Amino acid sequence: MAKLYLVFGLWLLTLQVQAQRIYGGHFDRRNPVGAFSGQPYAYRFACTFYADAQGANALPDRLTFRIIQKSTNTVVKEYTARKDQDTQSSAVLNDCGSAGGTSGINYLFVRYNYDTIVNPIQFNDSQGYYVVNAPVGARNPSANVASSPIVLYHWFSPQYLFEQLNDPNDGKAASGWIPESYKYICKGQSNRINIGVGIFPAQTTFNPQTFNLVLRNAVPVTSGSLPFKEVDWKSGFSASSQGMGNSVVPSGNAVFTNNSSTSSFIVTLTPPQTGVFSVAFLTEQSRNGVLLCINYREMQFEVNDCSQTNSKPLISVSKVGKPALPALTAVCEDSIVQLNLKSYAKGSAFQWKLNNTDIPNATDTVLVIRNNQTGVYTCTVKNELLCPKTITSDPVTISLVPKPTVSVTAGNPSGTPCVDGTIKLTVTASGAGALTYQWYRENKKIDGATSTSYEAIETGVYAIRVTDSNGCATTSGNSPVIPSTPPKADIRALKNGYCKGNNLTLYSTSGRTNIYQWMRDGQPIGGIKDSVIISQAGVYTVKVTAPNSCSTTSLPLTIIQYPEPVVTVDSQGNQLCQGTSLSLTAKGVDLKKFEWRRNGQAISGASKDLFTVNQEGNYAVSVTDTNGCKAVSKEIEIKKVDKITVQIDSIPDFCGISASPIALKGIPAGGNFSGPGIANATFDPKMAGIGRHVITYTVKGNLDCLNGEAQKTVTVSSPPALNLGEDRIIFKGASVTLNADMGVGYTYHWTPESGVDNPALAKTTFTPEHTTTYHITAKGPMECLAEDSITIRVFSGIYVPEVFTPNGDGQNDTWELKGLEAYPAAEVTIVNRWGQVIFFEKGNTQKNFDGTVQGDSLPIGEYAFIIRTEPNGHVLRGKFLLLR
Secondary structure, three states, rough: HHHHHHHHHHHHHHEEEEEEEEEEEEEEEEEOOOHHHOOOEEEEEEEEEEEHHHHHHHHEEEEEEEEEEOOEEEEEEEEEEOOOOOOEEEEEEOOOOOOOOOOOEEEEEEEEOOOOOOOOOOOOOOOOEEEEEEOOOOOOOOOOOOOOOEOOEEEEEEOOOOOOOOHHHEOOOEEEEEOOOOEEEEEOOOEEEHHHHHHEEOOOOOOOOOOOOEEEEEEOEEOOOOEEEEOEOOOOEEEEEEEOOOOEEEOOOOOOOOOOEEEEEEEEEOOOOOOOEEEEEEEEEEOOOEEEEEEEEEEEEHHHHHHHHOOOOOEEEEEEEEEEOOOOOEEEOOEEEEEEEEOOOOEEEEEEEEEOOEOOOOOOEEEEEEOOOOOOEEEEOOOOOEOEEEEEEEEEEEEEOOOOEEEEEEEEOOOOOOOOOOEEEEEEOOOOOOOOEEEEEEEEOOOOOOOEEEEEEOOOEEEEEOOOOOEEEOOOOOOEEOOOOOOOOOEOOOOOOOOOOOOOEEEEEEOOOEEEEEEEEEEEEEEOOOOOEOOOOOOEEEEEEEEOHHHEEOEEEEEEEOOOOOOOEEEEEEEOOOOOEEEEEEEOOOOOEEEEEEEEOOOOOOOOOEEEEEOOOOEEEEEEEOOEEEEEEEEEEEEEEEEOOOOOOOOOOEEEEOOOOOOEEEEEOOOOEEEOEEEEEEEEEHHHHEEEEEEEEEEEEOOHHEHHHHHHEEEEEEOOOOOOOEEEEEEOOOOOEEOOOOOOOOEEEEEEEEEEEEOOOOOOEEEEOOOOEEEEEEEHHHHHEEEEEEEEEEOOOOOOEEOOOOOOOOOOOOOOOOHHOOOOEEEEEOOOOOEEEEEEOOOOOOOOOOOOOEEEEEEEEEEEEEEOOOOOOOEEEEEEEEEO
């Protein structure tokens, strides 16, 4: 056994290190569940701790318990219980907000349940057995207890080991606690505390002899000796002075009503000082005078200084529904009066009393007195946070004042039937002080009729109201009066017309005994009462017939149908820029009321003809004109638009001014182009000329965000020069290569194409059959165009003799040029050694030179020649020898 105790002590040290804050707990017996349910002598040891969340988490998953025999103080059994994972939470608030202390706490119920069989054969010691948990901690710090570890216990006797908990009426039941860990109470006041207890199963018929449960004060316990020991107290506290003052525990048995499983004890605590205090209670369950079990419980009380005073409330008397309008306590018979409670604390409860008896359901601060309920009225105010908690107002006595007595007599009719006449009405009345009078016809006051008699001229029901000096009034019964005079017949309406789809009520002189015939345009219409509802235009009259058979027809009343109002919405546009607003104006004739709507829903506060829009939607306005007729405008859709981005589509640069005008395009559409060369949204390079030109595209809208501008620069450059050089001369059959290369991106075309090796190349070979002028066209980027021409002169071969012998022998007698016929415009010139022209011929049919000048033979010698194939054409020069 010593070894067991040593292990238990080591385990205690570990728990003290690991455990957290615990407010207390309780130990009792419960019904087992599962495999033990229904078995003989089945017992559930139920240990519950009250802990904060951190403390609950730190409590061990398994907790050791010991069953200790009281007589020998020895451990007879030890068991381990698992921590129940199904923890319940609770919270308690400090209702005395101004008293200081904590505002409230949240705590958990952490349970350790252990089901077992406890047979009275084994547990048979008449002094019973304690069941004690291994100590846990830390106890929530308190003002009175120094010990930290908490120990809970349960004691049972062998007589408590019923074979079955199946007859609560015979006391075969288990008692237990209703868990609650923490309470707020007030310093220096008598605090009434409910301590809840339960019985399992419930009793159908309560028998205090077989089931007796009482509550006792106890002291908190801790570990240190078997089975447990009293806690160590802080200075100034002890078992007999735990800090709760005069703790009064009821001496009687807990009362359970039939079929109930719960009850409570009212404990009165009067703590003399503030702070948090650990307090313990136990219950003793007995059966037929034999003690069966003891259930232990520890909890904490936080004492606050609830020093606020509960002031005496005041009662005022007023008119009903008008607490600010005073009334007398002497109430007129059959009238009502209101009592109003004042000067009470917030959070109080109320109970009105009449003659010191509670008035059912009178728990408000206002009480209306009806049905002549006179007597002495008070109101009791209860507030748990104030001192005293319950206080009663000074009494108010409501007394009854009798009303005046009234009777009316009617005289005989006088006058000519259906012409004139009266019936005199006379009142006889008695009451307190001077009386005042007011006559009524058809429940309507008759102006000036304030004497004890009245000459009734019109048929109808009459009455009089008599008021005494106390303000108490009595109205007489109704007196039907039928004089000889014809009835009045007027016709009236609130307006002279009605709106389409609506109607209008016409009224005539009232008289509950009259008969009415309504007419429209001279034709009878439905309606026999003093009013009629119409929905057609026309001229209306009414014929009123009194009970004396006299009739009167009213003057005509013309009723029209009002024209429908016409309303339009005037807007500056239907688009909104971001962050801007737009004004809408309702336009129409004789418009009086306005209600603007957005997407079919009325806009709060939008009730003027002008409305400022700052969000998109479908807007309309509902209007009412001066006739009360309504109409709704057509919807106008308002859209939000973003700031536009203005752009110009790409514009190519131009090489030269020969290109055709091009069309320009801007985004968004609808803008205008401006700048050099612009005409009708086109750019003409010829109009613009050579240079760099800025083109502007401008968009103008009715909103700032719809305005914008974009620019592009267009370059019109001078076309490049193409120079093929001087004309070329070649001999027939010869070739010449020409190069017109302009660089990258150019295409070429030579004309004519005859004699050209490749007309599409910039550099190509030419072999013309005859003199030809060739033209090249070069097209490049930016529509660049370059052109040039060159003439290739083709020179046919001319045979020029180097010597001739003009001697008349018939051979070589002339200087004959062969091939000259190919040059129709050829010129041939021969000069002597002195440069004198001795021969000149032109054309392709010229004669040959014969060595003479004007018939005279020239001397032998060397002569020079000049052959020009054409004017400004190719020239051949040389010499030949003249021999004889």
